[in-house]
Amino acid sequence: MPQNETIQSLGLDEYKYHFVDDTKYLFRTEPGLSEEVVRQISAQKGEPEWMLQFRLKALEIYRSKPMPKWGGDLSGLEAVLDQIYYYVRPQEKMGHSWDEVPENIKRTFERLGIPEAEQKILAGVGAQYESEMVYHSLKKEWEEQGVIFESIEDGLRKYPDLFRKYFGTVVPPHDNKFAALNSAVWSGGSFVYIPKGVELKTPLQAYFRVNMERMGQFERTLIIADEGSRAHYIEGCTAPVYSTESFHSGVIEIIVHRNAHFRYTTIQNWSTNMYNLVTQRALVHENAHMEWLDGNLGSKLTMKYPSCYLVGEGAHGEILSIAYAGDGQHQDTGGKIIHAAPRTTSSIVSKSISKGTGRASYRGLLKVHKGATQARANVECDALLINETSRTDTYPYIEIEERDANVGHEATVSKVGDEQLFYLMSRGLSEDEAMALIVRGFIEPIAKELPLEYAVELNRLIELEMEGSVG
Amino acid sequence: MTNEFGFTTLPQAPEGVTSTLNRGMVETLSAFEPAWLRERRFRAWEVYESLPLPTTRLEEWRYTDLRKKLDLGALAWPAKTQCADDWEACPEALRRAMEEDDPSAGRIWGVDGQIVHVDLEPRLQEKGVVFTSLREAVQRFPRLLEEHLATQALPPERGKFEALNAALWTDGVFLYVPRGVDLELPVRVTRWVAQAGVAFFSRTLIIAEAGSRISFMDEILSHDLEAQTLVSRAVEILAREGSQVHYVGLQRLGKGAFFQASQRTLAQRDATLDTLNIGLGATTTRVDLNASLLGPGASSEMLGLYFGEGDQHFDHNTSQDHLAPHTTSDLLYKGALDGRSRAVFRGIIRVHPGAQKTDAYQKNRNLLLSPEARADSLPNLEIQADDVKCSHGASVGNLDAEARFYLMSRGLDREQAERLVVLGFLGEVLARMPLGSLGQKVTRVIEEKLKKV
Numbered sequence: 001m002p003q004n005e006t007i008q009s010l011g012l013d014e015y016k017y018h019f020v021d022d023t024k025y026l027f028r029t030e031p032g033l034s035e036e037v038v039r040q041i042s043a044q045k046g047e048p049e050w051m052l053q054f055r056l057k058a059l060e061i062y063r064s065k066p067m068p069k070w071g072g073d074l075s076g077l078e079a080v081l082d083q084i085y086y087y088v089r090p091q092e093k094m095g096h097s098w099d100e101v102p103e104n105i106k107r108t109f110e111r112l113g114i115p116e117a118e119q120k121i122l123a124g125v126g127a128q129y130e131s132e133m134v135y136h137s138l139k140k141e142w143e144e145q146g147v148i149f150e151s152i153e154d155g156l157r158k159y160p161d162l163f164r165k166y167f168g169t170v171v172p173p174h175d176n177k178f179a180a181l182n183s184a185v186w187s188g189g190s191f192v193y194i195p196k197g198v199e200l201k202t203p204l205q206a207y208f209r210v211n212m213e214r215m216g217q218f219e220r221t222l223i224i225a226d227e228g229s230r231a232h233y234i235e236g237c238t239a240p241v242y243s244t245e246s247f248h249s250g251v252i253e254i255i256v257h258r259n260a261h262f263r264y265t266t267i268q269n270w271s272t273n274m275y276n277l278v279t280q281r282a283l284v285h286e287n288a289h290m291e292w293l294d295g296n297l298g299s300k301l302t303m304k305y306p307s308c309y310l311v312g313e314g315a316h317g318e319i320l321s322i323a324y325a326g327d328g329q330h331q332d333t334g335g336k337i338i339h340a341a342p343r344t345t346s347s348i349v350s351k352s353i354s355k356g357t358g359r360a361s362y363r364g365l366l367k368v369h370k371g372a373t374q375a376r377a378n379v380e381c382d383a384l385l386i387n388e389t390s391r392t393d394t395y396p397y398i399e400i401e402e403r404d405a406n407v408g409h410e411a412t413v414s415k416v417g418d419e420q421l422f423y424l425m426s427r428g429l430s431e432d433e434a435m436a437l438i439v440r441g442f443i444e445p446i447a448k449e450l451p452l453e454y455a456v457e458l459n460r461l462i463e464l465e466m467e468g469s470v471g
Numbered sequence: 472m473t474n475e476f477g478f479t480t481l482p483q484a485p486e487g488v489t490s491t492l493n494r495g496m497v498e499t500l501s502a503f504e505p506a507w508l509r510e511r512r513f514r515a516w517e518v519y520e521s522l523p524l525p526t527t528r529l530e531e532w533r534y535t536d537l538r539k540k541l542d543l544g545a546l547a548w549p550a551k552t553q554c555a556d557d558w559e560a561c562p563e564a565l566r567r568a569m570e571e572d573d574p575s576a577g578r579i580w581g582v583d584g585q586i587v588h589v590d591l592e593p594r595l596q597e598k599g600v601v602f603t604s605l606r607e608a609v610q611r612f613p614r615l616l617e618e619h620l621a622t623q624a625l626p627p628e629r630g631k632f633e634a635l636n637a638a639l640w641t642d643g644v645f646l647y648v649p650r651g652v653d654l655e656l657p658v659r660v661t662r663w664v665a666q667a668g669v670a671f672f673s674r675t676l677i678i679a680e681a682g683s684r685i686s687f688m689d690e691i692l693s694h695d696l697e698a699q700t701l702v703s704r705a706v707e708i709l710a711r712e713g714s715q716v717h718y719v720g721l722q723r724l725g726k727g728a729f730f731q732a733s734q735r736t737l738a739q740r741d742a743t744l745d746t747l748n749i750g751l752g753a754t755t756t757r758v759d760l761n762a763s764l765l766g767p768g769a770s771s772e773m774l775g776l777y778f779g780e781g782d783q784h785f786d787h788n789t790s791q792d793h794l795a796p797h798t799t800s801d802l803l804y805k806g807a808l809d810g811r812s813r814a815v816f817r818g819i820i821r822v823h824p825g826a827q828k829t830d831a832y833q834k835n836r837n838l839l840l841s842p843e844a845r846a847d848s849l850p851n852l853e854i855q856a857d858d859v860k861c862s863h864g865a866s867v868g869n870l871d872a873e874a875r876f877y878l879m880s881r882g883l884d885r886e887q888a889e890r891l892v893v894l895g896f897l898g899e900v901l902a903r904m905p906l907g908s909l910g911q912k913v914t915r916v917i918e919e920k921l922k923k924v
Contacts, residue, residue, distance in 0.1 A: 070530070368867075385857035388827075394852035400867040403839035412862040413854050 017238035017269065019111065021104045021211050025130075028088040031214065033081065035059060038184050041087045045153055045187070048160070058173035058183030065177040071332045071363065072301040077275055080245045084216040086185045088130040094151055095135045105129050112238065114207050124149040126206040128219055131187040142200060148193035149204055152220050155191025162193065167222055170253035170281050170309075178277045182218045182251040189219035189250065194229035194260070203232040203265075208248075210239035210274070216247045223253070225260040225288075232263040238298070241271040245300065248274055254282035256290045258312065263291040265450065266306075270298035272329055278304040286312030286341075293449055294321045296331045305363060307336035310344035310372075321350040322446045325358030325390075334364035334395075339375040339405070350381040351443050354390035361393040368405040375402065381411035384442050386435075485520035487631065489544045491670065496548065497638050507617045508609060515627035515637035522631045531759075534815040534847050535786040540755050541729050546701055549669040554582040561587075565663035568692055568723075573908040575688075576656035577602040582663050584641045584671040595654065601647040602658055605674055608645035615647065620676055624707035624735040630759070633733050636672050636705040643674035643705075648683040648714075657686035657717075657907070664691065667727060668698030675706045679714035679742075686717045688909055692752070696727030702753070706734040710742035712766065717904060719747045723916060726781070728753040732760075740766030740795075747904050750777040750785050751916050757786045764791075764798035764826075775804035776900040778917050779812025779844070789818040791833065793826040793859075802833040805900050807893050808844035809920075819851040820863065826856050833863040838896050840870065840889075890921045 027044060029037045038059050042052040067074055095101040098115050109115060109127050118125040124138035126149070133151035142149070148159065156163045173183035190206050210217050225231060239246060248270060256262045262282070270276055276299040282290040292306035308317025319335035337346040352360035360383060368375045383392040394411045416438050424434035440447070447455045488494075497516045501509040524543075525532040554560055561569075565580060577591035579602070586604035595602075601612065609616055621627065627634035644660050664671065679685050691702065702724060710716045722730055730753040738744040750756045762771040777785045791800040806814045816835040837846035848865040870892055878888035894914060901910045 383852075383854070385854065385859075388857050389824075390857055391855045392852070393854065394850075394863065396848075396850060396865070398846075398848040398865050398867065400837070400839070400847065401845045403842045403844060403869050405839075405867060405869070407865075407867045409848070409850065409865040410862065411850075411852060411864070413852060413859060415857045415859070 017112070018240045018271065020240045021108050023090055023104055023211060026089045026091060028085050031083050031085055033086055033185070037086050041185055041187060044087070044089060047156070050164070051156065054168065054173075055184045058180050061174050062177060062180035062184055065180060068177065071303045072330045076245070077247075080247055080275065084214045084247050085212065086216050086218070087187055088212055088215060089132055090129045091132070091134055094133050094154070096137050098135065101135050105134055108209060108211065109135070109207065112207065112209070117205070121202055122205050123200050123202040124204045126151065126190050128188040128206065128208045128217075130210065130212055130215060131217065133188050145198050146195040147198060147200065148191065150191045152186070152189040152191045152222065155222065159191070159193070162224070163191065163222070166224055166253065166255055168253075170255065170283050171251050171279050176279060178249045179251055179279045182220060182249050182279070185216075186218045186220035186251065188217070189221040190223070192221070192223040192233065194225045194231045196226045197228045199230040200232065203234050205234040205236070208235065208237040210246055210248065213242045214244050214246060216249070219250045221250070221252045223255070223262070225254070225256045225262040227257045228259045230261045232265065234265040234267070236267045236269070238269050239271045239274055242273055245273045245275060248276045248278070250278045252278070252280040254290065256282055256284045256288040258286045258288060261289040263293065264306070265293040265295070267295045268298055268302065272298060272300050272326075274299045276302040276304065280304065280306040282308050282317070284308050284310050284312065284315040284317055287314040288312060289316045289318070291318040292320070292335065293446070294319065294333065294335070296323045296333050299329065301330045301332065303332045305334050305336050305365075307338065308346065309338045309340060310346065311340050313341045313343055315341060315344045317344075317346040319348045320446045320449060321348070321362075322443055323350075323352040323360045325352070325354045325360040327356035327358060330359045330361070332361045332363055334362045336365040337367070337377060338365075339368040339372040339377065342371070342373045343375070344372060345376045347377070348379040349445065351446055352382075352392060353384045353386065353439060353442070354392050355386040357389045359391040359393070361395065362411070363395045365397040365399070366407060366409070367399045368402045368407065370401040372402050373404040375405045375407070377405070377407045379409040382442070383411070383413045384439065385413065385415045486524040487543050487635070488520060489546065491546055491548050492543060492635065492639065500639065500641065504609065505613060507613070511621060512638050515621065515634045518627040519631060519634035519638055522634060525631060531788050531817065535755070535757060535784065540784065541701070542699060545668065545699060546670040547668055549583050549666050549671060552583040552585050552587070554587050556588045562663050562665065564692065564694065565661060568690060569659075569661050571908055571912050572659060574656055575659045576654045577658040579604070579644055579660045580662065581642065581660070583666050584673055586642050586644070591658070595652070598652050599649040600652060600654070601645060603645055605640070605643035605645050605676065612645070612647070615678070616645070616676070619678060619707070619709060620674070621705070621707070624709065624737055625705050625733055629733070632703060632731050633705065636674060636703050636733065640672045640674045640705070643676070646677045646685070646687065648679050648685055650680040651682040653684040654686065657688045659688045660690065662691045664693035664696070664700065664702060664724065664728070667696035667700050670701040670703065672703045675704070677706075677708045677716065677718070679708075679710045679716045681712040682714060684715045688719045688721070690721040690723070692723040693725045693728060695725035699727055699729060701729045701731065703731045704733070706732065708734075708736040708744060710736065710738045710744040712739050713741045715743045717745050719749070719904070719906065719909060721749045721751070721909065721913065722753060722756065723751050724753040726754055730756045732758045734758065734760045736762045736771060738762070738764050738766070738769035738771055741768035742766065743770050745772040745774070745904060747774040747776070747900070748787070749913055751913070751920070754782060755784045757788070759788045761790045761792065762800055764793050764800060765795055767795050767797045769795065770799035772903065773800065773802040774900050774903055776897055776913070777806040777814060778897065778920055779806065779808045779814060780810040780920055780923070781812060782810070783812040785813070786815040787817070791818070791820045791831055793820070793822045793829040793831060796825065796827045796829070798826060799830045800832070803900060803903065804835045805837070805897055806846070807838040807840055807897060808846060809840040811841070811843040813845045815847045816865070817849040817851070818863070819853060820861055822854045822856050822859050822861060824855045827858040829856060829859040829861065831859070831861045835865045837867045838870065838893065839867060840893070890918065893921060894918070
């Protein structure tokens, strides 16, 4: 990839999140997974007995389930799972102000621009480093209105009843192999409760950072949006590039109660040695809205299909998915919408870009259960191929058990046309710039849904990735 | 042997070997056959034994549970048919079906898995066209058959049913059209099934030499069958450079039939190889169709139409393989479903590396006419070339209330209006291929079904 002036002036590398902190760890489990590891994690957190039992049961389920045979190539994963660290504790206790966070860790998040963004545009911030949340803070005005934004561990400690009522109900451990693994070894993540009628004006954000080599991160997030509430939650993820592979497997459970409106945004930019297998699911009640905005740019292999279970009449689910697969990357992403109540509506829009030897696959399920009358659903997938060696796949599943449904799916695959490039170049743009402009136009419908800072970041990233892509 | 999770499994009794379907049957069938065919049957049988019966854990069989839908153990071997090659001896329903047809270039009819009658216009015989039963072709054209029968298009390794058919076929049809010959009129094969509780295996091999033109109409029908009956059919079509082949399969079997069809079409440079599969009958229908575009300029139109009622189950599994640049494929499968019927469509477009300038399309549309009907649709794409035009679409919907209202406002009653909407919906498929009387036949059968509903 040629290093031209644009890149140099921006001061960016190919993967600008590659920096390693020399951090000492307070505690870490032996590499690999065992019952002992699970017990140690639970003991480290001083958990109630029921949670330990939940973990141990989940471990059993994990071991009983075969490795998935579909999706991406997981043949190398078993070796990775045997040698990673399942739990690494970076510090004694979590901070509620950045001053309480150890200097070197704080510096990491400063480089990622988190404290700055917190000042400017966020209602609250959580920051996870390896296995634990190192920082969690919510602006006072929201705290006063009864909003809860805690690390998942504090959620369990401080709100045991609320926690237990919902935990594991949306994504039970037996849902899939990696949900079971997460249920056994989860650590870190957020616990969020938005009280009835409260509307958060600015987003909450959680930032996930893996720093150590051969690290497994298993965050778990539980979000309850009570009736009529409104909120937006953003997660971002990065890690340095190592020669060995790392593993990230989160579980996100969201309950969107009647008339509530919730949006969950992911900007995943893991380094390209990361396996990223995530289960994200929302239960959407009567007249509630759930939106997943899922941006997958990094990782070696991502398998992630955010889902909406529309269980209340008039519920609405939306998934906007954007995937970028560069050399050696496989983004196996998409979404699932389950219509299980009358007059529910949904839409999935997926845009993917494959470049070099990258492979972007859309995999989605659209299901209308019997009794979900007058369901309306639409799926649109567009794929853009940049090079001859790029690959794209579309695997939609459409299952309709109700006559009174109206469901459509459309997908197109195209390449950047020579005419398009030629036109823009005749207007004075360089080939790289023209390419970047076309790609930006392609993802624009999704980028415009992002908060401004992220949209800018995404555009910059695309510009960077398109350098030298022509010819 | 390893299972789907990569674990070694202990040898166990091969699945699908029964008191009827077994090695002994292969022995009996091949007793007086040439050595190459005997060997081929036994090898196919070995493949059959080595493959497990597909389960719903396989993507291709996700929505059709063979363990519930097909009882191989209950199937007997059909008794030899006594039907003579005589129009008067022809079963009445079969005769009626043929009387409805437009003129043909050649005609074959068969009863219970055996070919009874063959004719072909003398002018075509003179030009070297061969249209005959597969059994006779084995005797007369051993070299052609040895080279092409169950080898390039449907070798036994393609799957359990492909292997079973290759081992146990009893008869079928062979069509060979020499270079540059235009059949002008369609050739027709009409088959009647009378015996119930048995398994039929037939094969069709079509070879279109360079520049030839073929229209092949393949119809099968029966009354309702009181016991489950397996009707297995393998169709292999080889279209050489610049040839044009239209293949139409019309299936009107009665209740009780399990119709299993494997079809593969291989299109060489500039060949046009179009197929239309019409499924109106049988309790369960499973069609596996692969169109391979092997030479630049090859194109395939793939059409399908199904109408389900009662407990009918249709499962169409299609694939479009683009293996050369400048190839085109266009698939449209449409179905209307009434009663508790169910349709599954799984289709995949694969653009292989180097198949630049591919133009591939795929669409499945379903109309649900009853609250108990169900449709599952899986239109897939796998694209490994960048300069292509590919898209697919799927939709499931109900009768357009507005269209119905409009027609009713013009004086039609509700039933008539619905019938017109359904026929209009399905008619799009029929209009895409020249069908002559066959199109009217299909429309009539659908109308009858709609009236019954």
